[in-house]
Amino acid sequence: MSQPGPTPPPPLASDYTTYGVPQIPAGQQYGDGQYPGQFGASQQFPAPPQKSFLTTWLLSLFLGGLGVDRFYLGKIGTGIAKLLTAGGLGVWSLVDLIITLAGKQTDKNRQPLAGYRQHKVLAIVVSAVLVVGGMVIGMVSGAVAALAIQSAATSPIISAAPVTNEPAAAANSSEAPASAEATAGEDRPLLDAQTLAGTGDDIKTVDLKGLPAVVTLTCSACKGNTVLETNGAEMLLVNTVGGYTGSHLVDTSTGSPTTEFSISADAAWTLKIEDVDTIATSAGKASGHGDKVLYWDAPGTKAAITNKGAGNFLVEGFGSEIPELAVNKIGAYSGTVQLTPGFVQVKSEGDWTITAK
Template sequence: MSHPGPTLPPPPSDYTTYGAPQYANGQLLDGQNAGQAYPGQYGAFAGQYGAEPQKSFLVTWLFSLLLGVLGVDRFYLGKIGTGIAKLLTLGGLGWWALVDLVITLAGKQTDKTGRPLAGYAQHKKVAVVVTVVFLVVNLVIGVFSGIAAAAIVRQASTPPIVTAAPVTSESAASDPSADPAATGEAATGEDRPHLAAQTLTGTGDAVKTVDLKGVPAVVTFTCKACSGNTVLETNGHEMLLVNAVGAYAGSHLVDTSTAATTELAISADSAWTLKIEDIDSVPTSTDKASGHGDMVLYWDAFSDKAAVTNKGEGNFVVQGFGSEVPELAVNKIGDYNGTVKLTPGFVQVNSDGDWTIAAK
């Protein structure tokens, strides 16, 4: 009678993998639990060898808040492509940076692998409060900076005294009992220094130092025998007063803003005369004014509308200083005929021909 031989062990399973739970006859080995995580199992767990730690919510939020327009937050999260795009567009002109900041504060931001940020629950309240305070403070600073910039621009473009009416001999004579000094203060609206008339002469190119006391003045330049380029420049706000060819005679306002003139540069090929006078010397016109070439006048009309004509070939410019901001009423080339707004006050006319200004 034959005896059974020894029982052979079962063949090894084709499904056994390194580091995975091992079973014997369908049962877990001693010390194993169903669903237990094994560090050696390939690609399954965050704690496995070589896996990166989660990105910090706190660091991401600070980068997004302070350097979001440069894409630093996305570079930190490993999103290099969108980080470069964000950098090149300056955070989508700010909108992309703002959206990323909101997403981060809402806890929806992830790293390049889609994992959430570490520390969101602990720091979200502080991050939201600090962000709101930061944005409000920057908004207030921006508003005040805008107001300050507007005030500086307005101050630079507003003539400080040139809007005042000149004190003429006729206005002083109309009231024999009026004190001349008091009349001057009343007309100008403040006690300002008055310039004594001065005349400078020369031949050819020259640079003259002048003291205009920081107030508007009238400069009359004459070069009757000039045949080449004739130029008159200042180092003040107006810069280029005369740029003509041949003989020239005309008047110009200088220092209509806060930039004070201290030098006058002349370029001429003949003898010239430069006369500097206070703005009180400007002639006053009421209903109609006419002239030839460059001229300064005080427009004391009953209306802020004027009919303007010009007969010439070059630039024709009419600039008024009666309002807080200078008015460029006309800026044309050649002949002109039209009606424009011209607030009563000082007026600078630039022309190479005959012109008229009549109240409407």
Template structure:
């Protein structure tokens, strides 16, 4: 009698692990307090996991105050990210309180400075030894100075302004597979980065300075295939010299002057960069994606806070937009609309 043979069963292929939701987000409240009171010593950057730039900020005493102010503004506007590029937890709940307390601290500092200044002795400003004005000769005709000629200056467009602001260079296209480094155009302060990736794992583009430290610009950070445009050189904490590419598939990256970006479009999908020439207006926008939706406007105004939208998931709302010329950078994973009203 023969022994029964058990049928061979092929092993079940492993099932890829489902993406895990974000965990361990850094607290907006702590990051704001550290930036406000201990930013000079880089405590806020240490808290966000950015050890390298934290040490640099410490030894330069907050970049002689300028870096401290920049980081505080980034935290208050919701633009600050941790080392992994994730937004801070609790920004929507605490931003009103943070702005109010920060304003109170600034006003208190101004008042104290004014009181100390008024208590200082003031010197006599009278100048008794000033020479008398030259007397006019009676009957002499007054010499009329010719009015300066007014030369009409052409109004700058957003493309002209962008090229003057970040520089002009020859457009470059780079291709590769897997991780790599791309040298940025020499002498340029920023530009348009258009990328495509056909892999299935993490795809990231990070801007590095001459010492291979991050400039704080994480242009792309996604999983799988990608197509989109981002802006390099906006709100950077250093001069970018190369782009670090993290990928598992083939990629194509084109680097072009900022002035080559298209004019503002009414709709689209994914990351995009546009030029805006219009006046101050209301911007109505929507998004149907599931991840970060961010709209930033970079203008010629040094004190302009350009974070117009910073949300996660679906969004619909109207926000103020400043007058151009300006650059609008959209970060999205779904379809979006932009309407000027």
């Protein structure tokens, strides 16, 4: 009879678990964004959401100078730098806008912006319109402001009516003797008349004694470009082609005085310089051809003006404290405008009329 041996241990149950030891499925490990799930399955951390291209573009376009677009993208350091430098004086803001429109802008994690393909055409068109339009508006506003400042600083000094006894003034039925107010100009010194002459291009030095004057350029035989310039405030008086005869006001304000006349011509010419008191007075109606200076003595401040010339037509009045640009058109013109009584400069390439209303 055999002897009983040692009792074998009970078999291990199939659901036996070793406590305290994590069970990792074969082929999987910690790290690289993986971790064991509830049932041992591998999972990844979710990627951060993409920033919106539309939002980035709008912030760059309207608030780029404050660095708001870079703050939105999570680029805090460069956003602060952009804010403190006012968008790099505008250059940085423009560069960021271009990069965004080109689809090269990314967030702090270097992820591309969402929605670029859907909105890029609209963004490019709107940006171009706003940027170019802003530049044009800025230039126009600057020019208008400069003209306003200049007008305010250089008020006209030829406000008194001229005194004239020239026979030609009485012979013209459309011209009347100067009004009683003309005596206001008798106390001031008068500019002596002088005539300069030459052939071809030349520069003439003059002394107008700080007084306003009327100059008449005549070059009947000219065939090429004919130009009359001054170094005073009026600068370019004549720029035409062919024969020319016309008169212009100079030193009408307290701006830069004229000391030189520059003439460009291809034939013999004359330049007559006279005091403004020699200008004929027109009452009720005036007419002429080409460039001319007149004294407008009308009962009101409205005038009906016509022009039959093909080029630039300009009517500028000096009767008020600030010069009035009554008409500035190209080609034929007919209309009623405000024109304060006083000296008037007309520039035309044809026949024109001015009638009081």
